[in-house]
Amino acid sequence: MKKRYIIPILLILFAYWWTVRWNYIVIHHSAGGYGNIEHLQKVHRERQSRDPLDAIPYHYIIGNGHGLGVGVVKSDWRQSFNIWGMHISRHNFDRNFRGLGICLIGNYEKQQVPEKQYQALVKLTKELMKKYNIPISNISGHGYTKGEQTKCPGKNFPMERFLRDLGR
Numbered sequence: 001m002k003k004r005y006i007i008p009i010l011l012i013l014f015a016y017w018w019t020v021r022w023n024y025i026v027i028h029h030s031a032g033g034y035g036n037i038e039h040l041q042k043v044h045r046e047r048q049s050r051d052p053l054d055a056i057p058y059h060y061i062i063g064n065g066h067g068l069g070v071g072v073v074k075s076d077w078r079q080s081f082n083i084w085g086m087h088i089s090r091h092n093f094d095r096n097f098r099g100l101g102i103c104l105i106g107n108y109e110k111q112q113v114p115e116k117q118y119q120a121l122v123k124l125t126k127e128l129m130k131k132y133n134i135p136i137s138n139i140s141g142h143g144y145t146k147g148e149q150t151k152c153p154g155k156n157f158p159m160e161r162f163l164r165d166l167g168r
């Protein structure tokens with residue numbers, strides 16, 4: 001092979017790897033009753049002002065009917081460009097760098113997850129597991145992940161049922 005091809009080939013391989021590197025999925029709740037991309041962008045600017053990227057910390061959000069239709073999935077440019085997340089602490093670096101963050105709009109410490117929103121989460125998670133070949137052992141709730149101290153995605157999030165439904 002001619003030497004001048006090596007760098008372009010490495011760049012192409014890297015670009016490909018970048019789009020398929022996802023190996024974890026972390027589930028969150030927004031902890032607020034209302035939400036959509038614009039609202040979460042505002043919250044992100046206020047609370048995570050150290051993030052160099054002006055994009056919500058998650059790759060996907062799922063609406064609860066307040067600000068975004070119940071079960072409707074939305075993303076912003078963090079997801080479009082396969083940028084790492086800012087949805088989990090630095091103790092779990094790899095779950096930010098190679099982990100997709102999905103955020104359910106709502107506060108599931110206080111409310112119950114609407115069934116339609118839950119079903120949309122199961123569908124999206126299954127699609128992502130298939131697309132990136134992510135094993136079920138790499139799916140977690142934020143606070144269920146070792147090293148994390150948070151109630152997210154809330155005590156009413158049905159974690160056991162969720163893992164069972166993913167296995168079907």
Ligand SMILES: [Zn+2]
Pocket residue numbers: 027028029087142143150152153
């Ligand atoms: Zn979270």
